[in-house]
Amino acid sequence: MKKVVIINLSPRKKGTSMMLANRCREFLSVRDYQVEILHLYPNLKNLSALMAAINEVQSIIMVGPCYINTYPADTVYLLEELEKNRDVLHGQDLYGIIQGGMPYVHTHESGLKMLELFAGENDLSFKGGFVIGMGAMLNGQPLDKLLNGKKAERGFQHFLENVAKQEKSSSELYHQAQLKMPGMVYYLMAKMMNRKIDKERRGKGIGDQVKSPYDNTNINY
Template sequence: MKKAVVINLSPKKNGTSVMLGNLCLGFLNEREHQGAIVHLYPHLKDLQQVLSAIEGADTVIMVGPCYINTYPADTVYLLEEIIKHKTILHGQNLYGIIQGGMPYVHTHESGLKMLKLFAKEGNVNYKGGFVIGLGAMLNGQPLDKLPNGKKANRFFNEFLNHVANGENSTAALYRNAQLKLPGIVYWGMANRMNKMIDKGLKEKGIDVTQPSPYFKN
């Protein structure tokens, strides 16, 4: 029986990333894979359990949220530590799943590209990934709660079928699954989101009319 491990790269244990991880496990278990999920954040001070899970697996699936165009920063730390312990890598198949707040997928693809670059440094086979937009909207709920839920479910299951068979999965799958709207709708959504952010900042006593400190010399 093949072994698979899902690495939850999110600080949340019951959010959208874990929901997707559990979908992976359910799908793979039905296809004679022995699977488990390991949460990164409780083990940041001692990664031994995470590293051991990767070493014992035939397939590694890294799933997490998109924070500023890629996975959370601690994902980079994990990948660096894996490279320091290269002996745990023995040709495993590596897949990535990343979900973010934006409805389109191109802003989240950098996370998958990072995994692809990582694979070149170690004895691991990057086989592709899947991007899901509007992940923050789900907050742990099933994929069918998305406006494009039927498409997302169908193409995500195709991706999981590739994982189960150890096959390459192309970007065409998740690009076909994304929610496609006119540009004016995206503009309206971004405008509304910016207003919500400004409201939250004001409630914390932050003057949003002041120049960003990041632009100061």
């Protein structure tokens, strides 16, 4: 039986990234795969469980959100630690799934590029990935809840078939699934999302009066 480890790169154990990780597990489990999902964040202080799992599998799937154009920063830490422990890397297939708030895929593709570059330097076979826009709006709901749900579902299904066959997955799958709208619609959507974020922020007591940690106005040069 073939083995695959799915690594949830999100700090959330429930959300869109985990919904996608579970989809992968369900799909592969009935196709002669032994599948394990591991979470990065609870293991940050001790990555031995992740290292051991990676060493035992034929395929690795990294699933996570897009934070400022790529995966969360601790993903880089994981990759750095893997490079230090290269004995666990022995030609495994590596796939990436990244989802973010923006509807267009080019904003999030750099996360997959990071994995591709890492694989090329560290004895892994990068087999492609899948990008999903508006993942934040899903908040863990199924893909068919997206405005482009049918196309996203169809493209993701093809991606999973590629993973099951250990084949390279083309970027055309997620480019074709991308939601295409006029620029003005994107603008209005961004305003709505910002209002929603502001409302949630105020609901948690995070007001505009809170000093930003990036405010350098008091620094004397």
